[in-house]
Amino acid sequence: MRLGAIEAGGTKFVCGIGDETGQISEQSRIPTTTPAVTLAAVVDFFQEHPVDAIGIGSFGPIGVNSQHRDFGYITQTPKAGWENVNFLGYMRTHLNIPIYWTTDVNVAAYGEYRLGxxxxxxxxxxxxxxxxxxxxxxxxxxxxxxxxxxxxxxxxxxxxxxxxxxxxxxxxxxxxxxxxxxxxxxxxxxxxxxxxxxxxxxxxxxxxxxxxxxxxxxxxxxxxxxxxxxxxxxxxxxxxxxxxxxxxxxxxxxxxxxxxxxxxxxxLNDDAGLTGCLLLAKDLIDSGQTVGA
Known part of the structure; x- marks a missing residue:
């Protein structure tokens, strides 16, 4: 099983590939510039390195309640140009796989909770x-x-x-x-x-x-x-x-x-976030969640 991780920060996005044990095999760093440029580069990475599911931990604030209209969005962020960006929607449009969505601090917490x-x-x-x-x-x-x-x-x-x-x-x-x-x-x-x-x-x-x-x-x-x-x-x-x-x-x-x-x-130091993303992606597959659910 190949799993993907996206640790999205205000300075850089770190994309990773790993397995169900949380082991990271490959990483790529993408500067956080404009949403159009940065998100396109993220999609390119995963189209070149296909995975079965992705976990995303994003800077924010973000919409995390799946019953709200802002679910999947970066909302009132002070990061110029990123307010009200439909991050999750963009990923789902271009990558036909299950995607877990939460905050950057939550994915690091989950990495420490499971393996740290x-x-x-x-x-x-x-x-x-x-x-x-x-x-x-x-x-x-x-x-x-x-x-x-x-x-x-x-x-x-x-x-x-x-x-x-x-x-x-x-x-x-x-x-x-x-x-x-x-x-x-x-x-x-x-x-x-x-x-x-x-x-x-x-x-x-x-x-x-x-x-x-x-x-x-x-x-x-x-x-x-x-x-x-x-x-x-x-x-x-x-x-x-x-x-x-x-x-x-x-x-x-x-x-x-x-x-x-x-x-x-x-x-887990700098790997906590990516590790948490991989484990959450695995949980998504184990739960039987379908694409776009």
């Missing part, structure tokens, strides 16, 4: 801290969503009194993404995250905000595990600080698993 840092648990919160902050929740094998997918990277957290930074989120200012994303670090301190590695004050502050998110997710979803990925989390010194701050903030209000197991770093 959460493969032995039932309920997972996964979030990524990078250019933006996004989160996916898996409850007993299913993505948690309602009329739309989660936007749990934009939760409101306590803005520390000793932090006078106003935040970078154009919608909410000092929400989680506004205070703790990679661009927030760079604007606050004048350097990208990787250049700040030796400054403990930077990471104590960052850990405080990420721990607040973990507390909120714990109280809201009671997951078996929280897994955190993204470029900012390459700073390994963050994890002990996050666990320490989390313990203090939670204040023993409720119990959790041992924190070294409960709050973990992503295990």
């Amino acid at each position: 840092a959460a493969k032995n648990v039932e309920n997972l919160v996964y979030f990524t801290v990078g250019t933006g902050i996004g989160a996916g929740v898996i409850y007993q094998g299913h993505f948690l969503q309602g009329f739309n997918h989660l936007e749990a990277g934009h939760i409101f957290i306590n803005h520390r009194a000793d932090d006078d930074f106003s935040g970078v989120c154009p919608y909410h200012g000092d929400c989680l993404e506004g205070l703790a994303s990679g661009p927030a670090l760079e604007q606050r301190f004048g350097q990208p995250a990787q250049a700040l590695a030796a400054d403990p004050a930077v990471w104590e502050l960052e850990a405080d905000y990420i721990a607040q998110a973990c507390v909120n997710y714990t109280l809201s979803y009671s997951p078996d595990r929280i897994v955190i990925g993204g470029g900012v989390m390459h700073q390994e010194q963050l994890f002990p600080l996050i666990r320490q701050a989390f313990k203090s903030q939670l204040a023993a209000y409720t119990t959790t698993p041992d924190l070294n197991n409960y709050i973990q770093r992503i295990a």
